[in-house]
Amino acid sequence: MFLLQLPEDVLYHIMSYLDYRALSRLSQVCKTIYHFANRDAVWKKIAKEFINTGITRQGKDLYPHIPLKDRVKVSQNWYHGICRKEVMLKWRINLLPWIQLDGDVLYLSQAADIGVYHLRPDRGRLQRSPMALFSGHQEDVCRFAVTDTHLVSGGSDGKILVHHRRNGFSVEYSGHNQEVNCLDCRGGLIVSGSRDRTARIWTLSSNFPRCTIPMNDRVWSVAISPTQSSFVTGTACCENFSPLRIWDVERCELLCCLGSEFRRGAGVLDIVYESPFHLFTCGYDTFIRSWDLRLSPRKCVMEWEEPHDSALYCIQTDGNHMIASGSSYYGVVRTWDKRQTRCLEMFQLSTAVSSPVYCLRFNTSHLYATLATTLHSLDFRQGPRPRRSHPLPQTAVGI
Template sequence: MFLFQLPEVVLYHIMSYLEYKSLSRLSQVCKTIYHFANRDAVWRKIAKELINTGITRQGADVYPHIPLKDRVKVSQNWCHGICRKEVMLKWRINLLPWIQLDGDVLYLSQAADIGAYHLRPDTGKLQRSPMALFSGHLEDVCRFAVTDTHLVSGGSDGKILVHHRRNGFSMEYSGHNQEVNCLDCRGGLIVSGSRDRTARIWTLSSNCPRDTIPMNDRVWSVAISPTQSSFVTGTACCANFSPLRIWDVERCELLCCLGSEFRRGAGVLDIVYESPVQLLTCGYDTYIRSWDLRLSPRKCVMEWEEPHDSALYCIQTDGNHMIASGSSYYGVIRTWDKRQTRCLESRLVCHGDNNQSYVCESDHCCGESQCCSYYYELWWFWLVWTLIIILMCCCVSQHRRYKQSFQQQRRQNEINLIVYREAHNNTQHLPLYLRFLPDYMLPTYEEVVDSTATPPPPYSPPPVSLSVHPAP
């Protein structure tokens, strides 16, 4: 009996024990096994254990139009750092943008405007010109949120703008006295936080704040619960209370505080809800923390530390095992696996001969087909040291030349001083009545040194005498 003659239920059970490498090799046996092994049902168990495959913790598929086998391949490339660098979009404004991808549209803030760029499904590239432009702020956009029908943005001018994504209609909300650092929008409810130390609750039907909550500290981040019954605020942690606090939406009362060991100044810069009872936070103290509201709120469930001790400005999750964080260390974006304490290992893709690429597990590419583990194996390392040595030799040579010139001048001054003293001592043997005559008095040594040298007289040839001899 052949393998493909077994019932499908038995085949599914057999293939569930295979890892992704063995399953890929099995699909190369024959066409029948190939078509069967490419089904999403075969790869679902493997995809759920990997990162960034679109399978959430509850088992929902976020990207059903993409085969699971391809997503597993992309996930492995992410884990091993295998990628292709490509410039998706360029702009002239020297500001770090806030971006959000909604389906096949990328929303990107550029100074006081927000552009919507269409992502082409065939090429995977963005259009150069935006398909829509949302403007209205007088200063830079600090944060925005995208819903099914609206785009809500907060700017440094203290205003909140609600744009309709279909007809382009916009409404202005005014209430904050300073810049709006953060906001979130869910189901017609808007929560904003500002530098004026207040958090305000708004609705899409009115441009006046429904409630205002004094925070006694600058508000850096807010997040509304998926149940829309509560929201979380993250402050700058400059006061003597926890920067993470959960508030009731209807009564505007404090429900609980999260954490008790925050250092002063360890502000919370971003908050993301994974479920109604689980959320992720990050901030200035270089930590990503996972909180479970069903457990004790005084301590987080797990935390991950940024390797370069830099502030974490934003985080995002795939709803399962992966976390992506953006840090202030040269804008580095890191991927994390929640089941590990360190960030995922990244590998460098190097370009060799004939546009062939090879992967380096170290930090540097060296030559055309090899990797370098240490700096002294790199050609530019020796070039830099050669230039440094040449400059040092030039400096030493110039220093010796100036030193010899100074020593010669000093020796000549000593000789002149000795000669002057000898000449001054010889004037003591003159008669007394001749010592006070101007012609016999020597000038001071300073006058002799400071006086300009007298040039020698011009050369004149000796006179020629002519003698006339008488003729014989």
């Protein structure tokens, strides 16, 4: 009983020296230690070293309602690629679908509409019909962003629609001459990029562009900094300048270019801000790159190459150690540990038809990915379904 008589801060200090295996064994000693060893404070240090546990580099917990011990268990499946694959939705025609996650709600664009689906992670599938439907574009939706109050979408018709999530009221922003390839929305600020070779800055309070920036190249991706003082554009790299450029929001001026050794046509298809100082990009040159914006000059500090020389359409990070990427052929999704150069696992979502992974999103237990005609789910809480055992023929019984 001497161990249990120690002050709690001493017990925390002792347990901080244990790894996850030792903690799991210790929790089986008695009920009192079991309840103490299952506290999040005991597992927080361990969770920081595992991939996709919801603990960011800044120590922020993205999923405080899920016990850390359970997330560490599921993290082992992420690391070893143990999951159950499900096809959640199918449609007949080829589309360029985009998705966003908001807790247990998934937003999915199909042609000119955006459906809102309630997730049922216990069953690994969506509800049959959407809870809500946002429409208004005359052509397909290319990109959309979800905030606490609004859904902002850009379409092939060159229009931007701002939908209020609660009452469904929408406002049309008509400011691009060609399709809106990309947009981002953060804190009332909207930045859009188009095939018409311009990037435009908007606000939720006005449907007139605050600023139009000539880009001299098609804009494939944009991302607003968490500080909302700057944004990054990724272009098609068909001209003699870097496809990655950072712009000042207030002055609409170029702050700097990132990189200088991009080959022609190595367009940037996705940009992710992990913090105000760390940026991740991917595109046609088959690389994921990490940029440190605190350095002078700002430069790439790490890169990961797609092994099969495929273009990378989309990426997402967990804010700590993990990256997930979607490739251009056969729906290949890869997971990466930033502390390693080689990918952790590969998941091929399509074998019959070759389709890019147009978008992917994940939380601590599931990864969702969209292909041209399907929406897939990878459930990392459990392994693949066991194969059905076929009974022996009647003639073979007793042999």
